Amino acid sequence: MELELQINGVITSLQVEANETLLSLLRREGYYGIRQGCETGDCGACTVVVDGVARSACVMLAAQAGGCSLTTVEGLPSAQGLSTLQRSFVEVGAAPCGFCSSGMLLSAYALLQRNNHPSDDEVREALSGNLCRCGGYEKPVQAVLRAAALLHGEEVEEVTPNVVRQSEQNPLAALGMDRQLTANGATDRLPVITSGMSANADTEYAIVGKSLPMYNAAQLVSGTPTFVTDIERRGMLHARLLTSPHAHAVIRDIDVAEARAVSGVHAVLTYKDVSRSPYSSVERGLLESGPYDQFLLDYVLRYAGDRVALVVAESPEIAEEALGLIQVEYEVKPALLDPRQALEQNAPRVHPESEARGIFDAAHNIATRVRNEVGDVDKGFEEADVIVEGEYIVPMAQPAPLETHRVVTYIDADGVLVVRTNTQSPHHVRRTLARLLNLPLRKVRVIRPEVGGGFGSKQAVVLEDLCALATQVTGRPVTLAFSRSEEFTSGPVWPNYIIRLKTGVKQDGKLVANQMALLTSTGAYATHPLTAPEGVVSQALSLYPCANMRYVAEVLYTNTPPSSALRGYSSAQEAFALESHLDEIARRLRLDALELRRRNWLRTGDELVLAKVATAGQDVGSLLVESSGLAECLRLVEEKLGWHIKRGVVNNGRLRRGVGVALTMQGSPLPPASTSGATMKLNEDGSFDVFVGAGSCEDNERTLLAQVAAETLGVALESIVIYTEDTAVTPTAIGEGVTSTLYLGGGAVRKAAEQMRRQILAIAGRMLNALPESLKMSDGLISGAGEQDFTVAQVAAYALYVENRQLMTSASWRLAQVPLTFAVVGAEVEVDTETGGVRVEQILAAVDAGRVINPLLTETRIQGSLAQGLGSALSEELLYDAKGQPLTKHLGDYHLYNAVDMPRTQVYLVETTEPAGPFGAKAVSEVAMGAVAPAIANAVASATGIRLPSLPLTPERILRAWHAQLQAQAQAQSPAQEPIRS
Structure with a gap:
């Protein structure tokens, strides 16, 4: 049918199908600012303003839009240039x-068109239909x-994040002084070893430390095509997956004849069409033994959502039609859905195949076993005055990035397989595809455009292998993407944990x-963070070292989706358990919960003894704590939360209030092979092209x-162009991830920039007839003792046209130890004892950020982690039925926090100086998230007296615990009944 409508002020006539969505039409016409994050109107990424109303x-x-006036982000x-609203963002x-x-911009635009002076609550209501997983909602509300x-x-x-230098508020902490337990039990501030505060701790920099806009922000707010599927190739084919309806089954017969006969179908692939070569979808070093337990396509299906067949067709509709014609005969097997089931004597084997290798104990479904011990733990328990035990459970959850997994593959003019994907590990994808498809590494090129959220779920090969195979088979460009329901059923999940603690x-x-x-469960395949070398140390236990510590972990196979990291390696789950446990210990001892932590926490100069045991024989460098802002972080939260005033308040009545605090630490030795590189080139105009090997490198990084x-070069930020997205031009990065990007990539960039600066000054010295060391380079100008100076552009031109040299540098960087980052989160809650509802009044986070390179962007990232932490604490949980069928398939079934749900949040960036980080910086994107759930759990316990050992803290769980407590109290208070006499 023909449709006439007005788009961004231009009237146009278009042909549409009766069942075509407005989203499909607009993207077909090139309006790529309309993003697809779901198919149910739950996420708001596809918002468009229709006759003044924000619609999904x-x-x-x-x-339905015929005759209407539409506004997309391209019309703002x-x-x-950018509109006022876009500039504010x-x-x-x-x-x-x-x-x-x-x-979000379009929802805000529609609001401002009808209400040009909105309140904070009105802005939050207008944005309530727009979800954000990366940065939370404080910044968008502030922007509107x-x-x-x-x-x-x-x-x-001016936007001014809260940056606190230790020396300003707590000079003793800045000198490495902290509370220590004295012989009589009192606490004093005593000096400890400090090597964290370097001589340049108070240096003011020109670029570092400034709140500058994000590198690519203007493109992101104007709808520029920047994501994987925003660019289409001529002759693109569409691939669709047939997935297993059973949690555990064997394919006894599969008939694809009818599917292949459908007009427009180019390929139908099953396990019969691919080689049976085991691989790991997560990064492993060349010398690692595994586990290698995955196959391109397999006849054994290990979870509901596992890959059965791939259809490649001219259109998505034809591919869907062909999927329905594939006939499969399944032999259904018993399913293991809980790691405790996997340990049972007669449990079915998830991986009985002989081809897999590197599994710790396939017969007992154990993918990996970890055991680290310091001292004599059993003797330590004998010496303890009090022993406290507890069990804590963290369920499976969905990372739920708004951009689902998406891939586009094609063969370029040089015969190279090009893979456009939103992976967080491009070099790992390249290595894996080359091996699986039997291609030389030089014949595989991975391009990673912008990534719409990852949170660890995009550090594995998920769809890239099948999409690349489809291009190899058909010779045509192919696109393959998860729908939102497929993301829930087939995508990586955050695994469930059962944690038992015993403390003397x-x-x-x-x-x-x-x-x-x-x-814990790795799901169907060994993708769990604990199967990687960097995951073998308990960061939670390491935060509170004592003479006798034991950390044991078993990672088990179950018939659930493969696991992924949770914005870190197991730290969030362990933190919930240990921080809840510490509050219980404090209650038993009648000791202030914060004082208990101060008496036991890790201090500057301490050795990471658990890490030392776990990495024995490896070259991991220093295992000393070089810097810590933990004391100042806790002081800030304690003060701002009103801990000593609110903690002791007696609660009565229906609504009960409480406060809670939790601490987290992040950072552990990287694998010995972790490395990155950077290459820098000086252009004629004085700009620099910088090619960096970096993993999860979003615009923030x-x-x-x-x-x-x-900062290193002494030039303006606009002079630097960073390239991280293409394996054809960037150095290899091993140890890819958000945390390692700053340390590995940042170290390589700084080293290459120092070399470049020396080259520039050497040439400038010849131009000025001066010694290079006598010259200064600042704001893009090189000056000496005389009046004459040169710009960097003039030096570049002189090098090219007089000395006939292209100024280029390259550097490699290896960091044996990830610096330790600390965070303290405080929560104030109100619990309704009649409904079980928990209302979080405020969240405070103080983060030891090292030297803050960009306070504005750092604050945004931390606020995003707090929003995710709130979801983990109160609402996010994946549910399955008894047969392993997923019950959560849409965002509407899986409650993510929105702008209305969010409490007041406040972030404080505590500056220390970390010798191992570039300019003393620390990576802080993830550390605060793990402290949110235990802080809220501790606040709920403070308000009600009940300790909930399982997440999320749903109203049902709270009510059950509340009524159980009331019943126990009633029984304790009732007089003993007289025995009945006959």
């Missing part, structure tokens, strides 16, 4: 990954209010023995790398 384009038929810029750092930004003020001609304040403590609060036994380069 994925659930609106194109025919003014004649002067850029200025406050409200577009961390950019995938949700277009939808800022834009409204600017549109009224009002003055607005003296009456004065000093820990003498601590044991953590962890049972690219901006930090650019600031490191600009």
